[in-house]
Amino acid sequence: MSIVQSVTDAVAADGGGVDAVSVRVGAMSGVIPEALTFAWGAASGGTALAAARLDIEWVPAVVWCETCGDERELPGQRMVCPTCQTRCPRLVRGRELDILSVEMVG
Ligand SMILES: [Zn+2]
Numbered sequence: 073m074s075i076v077q078s079v080t081d082a083v084a085a086d087g088g089g090v091d092a093v094s095v096r097v098g099a100m101s102g103v104i105p106e107a108l109t110f111a112w113g114a115a116s117g118g119t120a121l122a123a124a125r126l127d128i129e130w131v132p133a134v135v136w137c138e139t140c141g142d143e144r145e146l147p148g149q150r151m152v153c154p155t156c157q158t159r160c161p162r163l164v165r166g167r168e169l170d171i172l173s174v175e176m177v178g
Pocket residue numbers: 137138139140141144153154155156157158
């Protein structure tokens with residue numbers, strides 16, 4: 073689990089415990105929040121992150137629809153405007169997979 077590894081590396085130098093980790097996950101990032109939570113529990117066991125809480129900020133997929141001339145939030149994984157059914161290849165948001173913050177204990 074690369075996120076756990078990244079955070080572990082970041083806090084290893086400090087040697088302190090981690091209280092909470094916030095991540096931003098886009099709908100098109102290929103990461104499913106439930107799977108991430110599960111993987112977090114499995115990967116953080118025995119590390120400095122074992123007691124840490126994982127906060128997930130979900131970012132819905134948003135495309136630019138040229139037909140509507142506006143941004144449209146996608147209900148699923150298909151890159152099709154939900155209003156006019158036009159294919160919209162321009163993804164505005166939704167590929168995020170970022171660590172936002174790491175809260176240390178104390
Ligand atoms: Zn449209």
